Amino acid sequence: MPSSRRAFLGTAAATLLLTGCSSDVLGLRRAVRVAVSWSGEELRAFHKVLDGLGALDYPVEVVPLGDDISTAFGARSTRRPDIVMLPQPGLVPRHLADLEPIPDDIAKLGQARLWKELLVHEGTTYGVPFKTAHKSAVWYRPSVFRQAGVQPPRLWSEWLTLNQALTQAGVTPLALAAGDGWVLTDFLENILLGIAPSVYAGLATATDPRPSQHPEVAAALRLLGTMWSAPNVLAGGVKESLVQQFPDALVEVFGHRRAAMVLASDFAEPVVRSFAADPDDIGLFTFPPMTAGAAAPVVVGGDVMVLPKPTTEDARDLVRRLSAPTAADPWIAEGGFLVDGRTSGYSPELTRLAEQLTKPGEQLRFDLSDQLGRIGDINGLWRVLTDFLIAVGRREADVADAVDDAMTDLRTVEES
Numbered sequence: 001m002p003s004s005r006r007a008f009l010g011t012a013a014a015t016l017l018l019t020g021c022s023s024d025v026l027g028l029r030r031a032v033r034v035a036v037s038w039s040g041e042e043l044r045a046f047h048k049v050l051d052g053l054g055a056l057d058y059p060v061e062v063v064p065l066g067d068d069i070s071t072a073f074g075a076r077s078t079r080r081p082d083i084v085m086l087p088q089p090g091l092v093p094r095h096l097a098d099l100e101p102i103p104d105d106i107a108k109l110g111q112a113r114l115w116k117e118l119l120v121h122e123g124t125t126y127g128v129p130f131k132t133a134h135k136s137a138v139w140y141r142p143s144v145f146r147q148a149g150v151q152p153p154r155l156w157s158e159w160l161t162l163n164q165a166l167t168q169a170g171v172t173p174l175a176l177a178a179g180d181g182w183v184l185t186d187f188l189e190n191i192l193l194g195i196a197p198s199v200y201a202g203l204a205t206a207t208d209p210r211p212s213q214h215p216e217v218a219a220a221l222r223l224l225g226t227m228w229s230a231p232n233v234l235a236g237g238v239k240e241s242l243v244q245q246f247p248d249a250l251v252e253v254f255g256h257r258r259a260a261m262v263l264a265s266d267f268a269e270p271v272v273r274s275f276a277a278d279p280d281d282i283g284l285f286t287f288p289p290m291t292a293g294a295a296a297p298v299v300v301g302g303d304v305m306v307l308p309k310p311t312t313e314d315a316r317d318l319v320r321r322l323s324a325p326t327a328a329d330p331w332i333a334e335g336g337f338l339v340d341g342r343t344s345g346y347s348p349e350l351t352r353l354a355e356q357l358t359k360p361g362e363q364l365r366f367d368l369s370d371q372l373g374r375i376g377d378i379n380g381l382w383r384v385l386t387d388f389l390i391a392v393g394r395r396e397a398d399v400a401d402a403v404d405d406a407m408t409d410l411r412t413v414e415e416s
Contacts, residue, residue, distance in 0.1 A: 031061040032314045035072040035081035039064055048330035053321050058314040073098045082315035089118045089304045090370030092127050099126045100307040103316050106323045128323055132338040133265045133301035134353040135186050136287035139272055140261035143281045144171055152285035166260055167232045175259040176234050177249035178241040178389055181382025185369040192220040193297035193365055194290035204371045212410040218403050225399035229392040235259035238393030251275050266353050269336040284349040295363035375413055384409045
């Protein structure tokens with residue numbers, strides 16, 4: 001996903017943060033420069049990971065690029081990054097010419113079921129996962145559910161009924177961070193994966209994806225519009241949702257307590273725990289199946305380590321060290337971090353998410369918007385869904401008309 005969500009724990013760093021010394025200043029051994037999109041607490045947690053690696057034979061320089069992480073593949077210079085922590089794994093296939101292969105001894109880490117189609121090309125591995133994101137998680141306050149006499153939904157239809165029961169009890173069901181367009185795409189992706197997994201998979205792997213040509217996309221929009229257009233379902237209504245960013249939505253539920261739940265990935269955990277008035281009043285369920293007997297959708301994101309050309313032996317060594325099974329333990333202790341294939345060492349909530357990511361037969365797919373190129377970005381699907389939310393939020397709105405308009409907008413994006 002585009003990395004605006006990375007700033008949710010703090011403001012972007014304005015200067016380079018260093019571990020060790022840079023040869024550009026002192027004439028010592030050249031630093032391994034690591035480009036990241038993280039800021040605030042996430043950036044500090046990554047420095048703890050680096051500190052936990054022990055003494056290195058080379059200095060490490062961390063370059064926080066925030067939303068500009070894609071510039072790491074730009075013109076080469078003495079200041080170019082040696083490793084990029086890429087928050088959009090879907091970009092890897094489009095940058096193969098810019099990347100060095102991953103060392104053979106750790107290449108298998110990029111060949112797991114979640115990663116292979118993105119990170120492996122013609123038998124060569126071009127990236128390895130560092131951090132996995134579960135994008136089908138819903139955080140909620142159990143006390144509110146108990147007061148309203150409701151349980152977490154087991155089906156999509158039960159979720160709609162749950163929202164209605166909460167509003168009747170005087171509780172606003174959802175906080176929606178529509179100010180971050182990737183939150184809107186997460187909702188749509190979960191629904192589309194739930195009702196049409198083959199269409200989802202086809203769009204993700206197509207060389208020229210055309211979402212507007214699939215009626216299943218329109219069907220997913222209708223289902224989404226049904227939820228978003230329900231009276232009093234969104235905290236602050238559509239108007240407030242449109243300017244509400246990811247951290248604000250979390251605080252709306254657990255800090256201000258003006259909503260009951262929020263769709264939010266595992267990396268929301270530190271904010272949830274920081275603002276929860278009662279540490280025992282934190283619940284989590286995952287996106288329910290769309291119909292009885294169907295598999296629940298599980299949309300996955302993450303950060304992968306790649307090596308821009310030309311690489312160095314020091315950069316390869318650091319990637320190996322960061323790929324070690326226990327390397328991320330300091331960040332795991334901070335919360336909001338999942339390692340691919342690992343199910344231990346987390347909070348109870350994240351343990352549930354980690355276990356779902358490893359169960360055979362689960363309906364797991366990578367974030368679709370990351371794999372659609374420009375169609376899935378801020379001027380594509382983000383904008384289309386923002387306009388769709390505005391349309392279904394009007395008092396006199398007709399969801400069917402809003403769906404037709406959204407599909408027309410998608411065609412315009414595809415043809416531009």
